[in-house]
Amino acid sequence: MAAKLPLRETVGMALHTLRTNRLRSLLTMLGIVIGNASVITLVGVGKGAQNLAEGQLNTLGANVLFVVPGNNDTRRQGIDSPKTLVLQDAEAIAEQVPSVRRVAPQITINAVVQAGSRSQSSSVSGITPDFLTVRRFEVAQGRFFNQRDLDSARNVAVVGPDLASKLQPVGSILGRNLRIRDQSFEVIGVLSPKGAVFGSNQDEIAYIPLTTMVSKLSGRDPTYGVSLSFISVEARDEASTGAAKFQITNLLRQRHRILRDDDFAVRSQKDALSIVGTITGGLTLMLAAIGAISLLVGGIGIMNIMLVSVSERTEEIGLRKAVGARSSDVLAQFLVESLVLASLGGVIGSALGLSAVTAVARFTPLPASIGADSVLITVGLSGSIGLIFGVLPARRAARLDPIAALRSL
Known part of the structure; x- marks a missing residue:
């Protein structure tokens, strides 16, 4: 063989x-x-x-929560109950949830922003001064609006760097007047680059005081409360995020007198990830x-x-x-x-x-x-x-x- x-x-x-x-x-x-x-x-x-x-998503911070409107078919008790997330909800979260440090309610609309002969279709967000800390934004030029600007509903704006460069390609945009829905806004600050979050470029947004948004731009009827696009919430630390989410959910269920499905959702960074x-x-x-x-x-x-x-x-x-x-x-x-x-x-x-x-x-x-x-x-x-x-x-x-x-x- x-x-x-x-x-x-x-x-x-x-x-x-x-x-x-x-x-x-x-x-x-x-x-x-x-x-x-x-x-x-x-x-x-x-x-x-x-x-x-x-x-x-990591730029949001590990202890940041987002409260967003949810199911519109929820049955409620009483016609005077809030029909969606409202400013009073944000205030209640800030006052009654012990695991929460700061709350930043927000209303966002789409509008054309004009600066002289230049214009740009953009998102315009009405926010509070706490937004800067909760969402970890930084100011690159000028300043952010303060509580006095909010209380007085001043026509001031802080813009993202991309929007600033499109409206003012050469030189600084600080001090210029922007036209938004027939209202004039003075640019008092430019934010540092943030990038896109949830598919939205944060650097192309114009930010104005929430009170100015409600009284002069959004046209929302405050009879039953100022309805919000969403609420950003900062928990005390990363370990408190779970407790804050649980407490916020229970509080809003009580406030909205929910019988069946929630008409809101509380999302954390971990959920998004x-x-x-x-x-x-x-x-x-x-x-x-x-x-x-x-x-x-x-x-x-x-x-x-x-x-x-x-x-x-x-x-x-x-x-x-x-x-x-x-x-x-x-x-x-x-x-x-x-x-x-x-x-x-x-x-x-x-x-x-x-x-x-x-x-x-x-x-x-x-x-x-x-x-x-x-x-x-x-x-x-x-x-x-x-x-x-x-x-x-x-x-x-x-x-x-x-x-x-x-x-x-």
Whole structure:
């Protein structure tokens, strides 16, 4: 019985065959290269989207809560009950919830902001002085409005840096008058860059005193209370966030006399991060699955080319078996060829994918990234696909009858 061929010789013969047919080998690897590069790039971009969203949410602070209006179909007791979140709700939270340090009610409208001959469609938010501390904003130029501005309902405005640059491309916008819904506002401050939060660019917003918003811009009827867009709440510390959320929920349920579903929602940064993580995680998984389809197509390509190779190398296989090669030696050689093609394609594809991820992170705002474990898993998956799809051609080659093979000489 013939001795089993050493693994070193089997690998050497496989590599020699691949080198002899360089162009075919490169074309066979192409599907794996494209699939691997797609997986790495798509996973990196998905991770970047998650990093971007989490980075934006982290700027809010770990102890910040948001109270937002909810279900409008809630049944209530009494016609005088608040129909949505109102200013009195914010005042009650500040006065009656012990776990809360500051409360910043807010009304936001969309309006055209004009400065001379320039105009810009923007969000305009009516807020209180506590907004600056609760939301961790900083003033880059000028000042923020104070309690006196709020009590007097003064026509003053603080603008985000992007809005300031669009309305005043050259020089400082401080002291200029803005026109908002036929009202003139003096710009007293410009905020530091904040970026986007919840999909809204905070640097393109104009901020005015809440009392000014209610009396001169929003047109809201205060008969049953001034309705709010939402309420930002600062808990005493991160450990108090859970207690504050529970206390605020119970207080508003009592105030709104709710019988069934809440007509509001209290969201924390952790809630938002959890939602973002679920969405971006699902998106990343979907993108990875799309890339994995390319890997499967590449595996099918390897199988097809190897089957053609078996037909073309019938004489070679017959000669090897005639001089003593075992079926297992032929099987091993074809499996090694498939494994090398897939693994090498995986390495090349990973390198291309990493280059694409680096380019996205460098030239776009998306902080795309990919971990070494993901690269190793993808390369390992490529090798596994090579082995799996190489089994059929390898078994067909190993089962060839040497006599029948030699007849074709």
